[in-house]
Amino acid sequence: MSELSQLSPQPLWDIFAKICSIPHPSYHEQQLAEHILSWAKEKGLHAERDQVGNILIRKPATPGMENRKPVVLQAHLDMVPQKNNDTVHDFTKDPIQAYVDGEWVKARGTTLGADNGIGMASALAVLADDSVQHGPLEVLLTMTEEVGMDGAFGLQAGWLQGDILINTDSEEEGEIYMGCAGGIDFITTLKLDREAIPAGYQTVKLTLKGLKGGHSGGDIHLGLGNANKLLARFLAGHAAELDARLIDFTGGTLRNAIPREAFAVLAVPAANVATLKTLAGTYLAILKNELAAVEKNITVQVDDIATTHAAMTNASRDAFIRLMNATPNGVIRNSDVARGVVETSLNLGVVTTDADQAQVICLIRSLIDSGKEYVVSMLESLGALAGASTEAKGSYPGWQPDANSPVMHLVRETYQRLFGKTPNIQVIHAGLECGLFKKPYPEMDMVSIGPTITGPHSPDEQVHIASVGQYWTLLTELLKAIPAK
Structure with missing residues (x-):
């Protein structure tokens, strides 16, 4: 994993490398979940699990930003286990062999787990990096998204305190998702x-x-x-x-x-x-x-x-x-x-x-x-x-688009300010958990962003290195720009 440690932003890539080293296909997330809980507690953060295994970690606001709207950064814990027929790999025991290939990070003969490991790593990197400015912050990591959205189905009302949820499970830099298909x-x-x-x-x-x-x-x-x-x-x-x-x-x-x-x-x-x-x-x-x-x-x-x-x-x-x-x-x-x-x-x-x-x-x-x-x-x-x-x-359920979403407009304005171009506002045909989150949290304002990932759910899965840096810049600047309550 030393190759990944040379990439920027280093805290995010270091955490992603660690995620790759711990097996976490759907229904086998326990080892990764225990590692994350231990990691959070070592950092003095409040961390707990609910009755279906979802993880919630809270971090207080940066001094002076206590009055900002509280934000939930959300990712899912599991990855899709797919491998080439001639690849010997046990997803329940073996680490993902990630490597750098030019502009991309790939895996040797298997899915990489950038879906949603990069998003998970970005949320944990925000928790780890005290230079990132933010208001009251929660990180929600859900169970078994890829085979049935079990964690999202089991999410209870009243557990989250955030007004805004940023889903990190999108796969195209430069696109902001505000709706998705149901299934x-x-x-x-x-x-x-x-x-x-x-x-x-x-x-x-x-x-x-x-x-x-x-x-x-x-x-x-x-x-x-x-x-x-x-x-x-x-x-x-x-x-x-x-x-x-x-x-x-x-x-x-x-x-x-x-x-x-x-x-x-x-x-x-x-x-x-x-x-x-x-x-x-x-x-x-x-x-x-x-x-x-x-x-x-x-x-x-x-x-x-x-x-x-x-x-x-x-x-x-x-x-x-x-x-x-x-x-x-x-x-x-x-x-x-x-x-x-x-x-x-x-x-x-x-x-x-x-x-x-x-x-x-x-x-x-x-x-x-x-x-x-x-x-x-x-x-x-x-x-x-x-x-x-x-x-x-x-x-x-699907996630019904809201053209008047304040956080969607904030993401668009932040992206334009940072990169000098207008992002695409999209509805994605893939399933995101946001539609299910709307049931226990109907008033929560939601948006989904992420880096460029191609070939997810296949051994051709790869994540574009430069887009991860752009996504990290957008995410951290967005947290800084969240308005007051």
């Missing part, structure tokens, strides 16, 4: 019947990999390949032709990450294996042509594999493949109100099969509730046609 998980479960593999069949593993992946909100408009959809498309075109018996299908690992890899185990008549390999090569050429602008490293391969598992019956195979092939994915509608922003989307994120059922997990996002409801209705209809059971759960 809901959708799970389709299809029963499967199985039978013995006929004699004379050879078992193979069909792999589609090498896709970029990415954030299912912030990157959904980029036209990236979804490995689940692309592999299902191939099977829809050729499974019956090859008399292929489907044994297993797995793809994706998180419902909020665009799937980079998918795998199908097939039993194929030995005489058809060569044809399968030829068709896979042809399909790869088709995908390389279609996705040439966005997916440079896509691979489709066929490998021999041994298995003792039974195959799906042809009826179950066809029902599953048709369900997968027909499930929509990507942008459903762009917003008429927030120009250039996706209004409604879904990500076919995780697919698994076991002995008697297949499960398909999607994440639906929309700036408007009716958009979520429409996609839920589509998927319910599709499930009914396939004879599958469906469940929509974990709905969380």
Whole structure:
């Protein structure tokens, strides 16, 4: 981590390096949380946790600024655990191997955790650096944001004292976010019947990999390949032709990450294996042509594999493949109100099969509730046609934009004064916790800012070093400029 210690602002990068050294994927934040609590208490700061594990740290105002409006700096504790297939890494035990590559900080073969580790580091750096001027200050670090916003759902009224909340989970320097999409998980479960593999069949593993992946909100408009959809498309075109018996299908690992890899185990008549390999090569050429602008490293391969598992019956195979092939994915509608922003989307994120059922997990996002409801209705209809059971759960609200937000105007004015240009005021299609915070704290004025992070939720994640410095300057100047109560 010595490379990161050479970067500026040093307090922020030192803290981020420490965060990288402590495993903290979703549901495994305890070690990092304990470190932060101990760190805060060593500095003489008030620190506590609530019933769901959220951390709250308070720091008194800089002398002379006690009358300013109290501010909450907010980040989430967990990171998305994604790695390349050939990377050996246990996110629950191993540190993130961060390194400097030119203008960027990256990780070796895994997600970096800049989402939201840089924001968390910036909040803790404010606490650590007594040269930063501010009014009464709170730092709120929430639990398990990436897989269900558990901490935000569990946040109780009356715990926070701040009038203003600055969310640090945005990923584009020069943009100020004042609203975000809401979301809901959708799970389709299809029963499967199985039978013995006929004699004379050879078992193979069909792999589609090498896709970029990415954030299912912030990157959904980029036209990236979804490995689940692309592999299902191939099977829809050729499974019956090859008399292929489907044994297993797995793809994706998180419902909020665009799937980079998918795998199908097939039993194929030995005489058809060569044809399968030829068709896979042809399909790869088709995908390389279609996705040439966005997916440079896509691979489709066929490998021999041994298995003792039974195959799906042809009826179950066809029902599953048709369900997968027909499930929509990507942008459903762009917003008429927030120009250039996706209004409604879904990500076919995780697919698994076991002995008697297949499960398909999607994440639906929309700036408007009716958009979520429409996609839920589509998927319910599709499930009914396939004879599958469906469940929509974990709905969380969007963050309604407030064009009259005083803190949003203050951020814009501060940015213009510092950098001599006007920032973009945006609504983000990704989910932020601010919408959930509005329930227990309806009067709290909120805004979201951050540095430039590309490829979040994928091993290509990287954070732009210079933008971190600009973000730090904006954040510290903003704290200094917060008005009196």
